[in-house]
Amino acid sequence: MRGFLMLLLAASTLLLSGSFRANAQRTMRGQYHASAEVVMTADKGVPIGGELSFGQYLLCSYWNAWINVSPDYIPLDSTVMMRYIPLTGGADYMHRIAATRSRSMNLYIGAGVFLGYEFYDPWKTVPPYMETGREGGAFIYGLSPGLVSEFFMTRAVALTLSARMPVSFSSQAKIIKAHIKAGIRINI
Numbered sequence: 198m199r200g201f202l203m204l205l206l207a208a209s210t211l212l213l214s215g216s217f218r219a220n221a222q223r224t225m226r227g228q229y230h231a232s233a234e235v236v237m238t239a240d241k242g243v244p245i246g247g248e249l250s251f252g253q254y255l256l257c258s259y260w261n262a263w264i265n266v267s268p269d270y271i272p273l274d275s276t277v278m279m280r281y282i283p284l285t286g287g288a289d290y291m292h293r294i295a296a297t298r299s300r301s302m303n304l305y306i307g308a309g310v311f312l313g314y315e316f317y318d319p320w321k322t323v324p325p326y327m328e329t330g331r332e333g334g335a336f337i338y339g340l341s342p343g344l345v346s347e348f349f350m351t352r353a354v355a356l357t358l359s360a361r362m363p364v365s366f367s368s369q370a371k372i373i374k375a376h377i378k379a380g381i382r383i384n385i
Contacts (some may be wrong), residue, residue, distance in 0.1 A: 223300045223349045223384070224254045232357060234380025236267045244268040244280075248378060258292040259305070265313075271370050279323050281370050283337060285313030285363075291345055301349045308342040311363065315370055331369050339365040353384040 229252070236246035246268055252261025264286045270278040289309030296303045316334045323329060343361035350356060361376040 223352060223355070224259070224303065224347075226254060226256050228254045229385040230254065230259070230261075230382050231385060232261070232263075232380055232382040234357060234359070234378040236265060237377045238267060238269055239375035239377065240269070243270060248380070252289075258290065258307070260288065260290050262286070262288045265311075267374075267376060269371065269374065271317075273323065273327055273329060277323060277327055279318050279329055280320065282316045282319055283313055283365075283368075283370075284316070285311045285337065287311030287313075287341060289341070289343065291343070303347040305345040305347075306343070307345075308340060310339070311341055312336075312338045315368060317370070335367065335369050337365045337368050339363055339367075347382060355382045355384075356380075357382050 232248075232250045232252075234248045234250075236248050237243070238246075246266045248263055248265040248267075250261045250263035252259050264284075266282060266284050268280060268282045270280055273279050287309050289307055291305035291307035293303055293305050313336070314334055315337055317329065317331045318333075341361050341363040343359055345357060345359040347355040347357055357378070357380050359378045361378065362373060363376065364373050365371070
């Protein structure tokens with residue numbers, strides 16, 4: 198009995214002297230990540246865009262900075278659509294709201310800010326007799342709330358699926374636009 202108590206005391210001492218801080222297996226605090234994503238809008242027939250981002254995981258969240266191009270159309274009348282291309286850059290803060298124990302699947306919610314420029318009719322496809330009421334482009338800025346999910350295929354590579362709803366306060370095209378994104382994230 199005395200040997201069992203000594204073994205129990207030794208095991209307890211070793212357990213209590215160890216560090217209790219545990220970082221996630223896949224998303225560790227201080228770890229950087231880079232992503233490339235395809236951006237689609239919720240509207241039918243709109244060209245596909247893209248987004249590149251770089252960020253860092255925190256304890257229960259992450260931040261990232263990104264650049265995005267997401268072409269779209271504005272109807273001028275029943276037959277003519279004007280293409281415009283917003284080029285934006287921004288930063289997000291995303292908080293983890295759900296995860297598996299191994300962090301192989303994560304769900305984040307958060308928001309960010311952006312700044313950019315909208316290029317109206319960049320290829321001059323609108324007929325000259327149509328009046329668009331817009332100059333060649335406009336500076337835009339706004340907020341972008343979003344939801345992001347990560348699905349890790351390996352320790353450092355994840356598939357991402359996300360939805361973002363940028364609200365542009367100064368857009369002459371669309372003030373609110375829904376983006377659906379899918380891509381790959383690599384932990385560095």
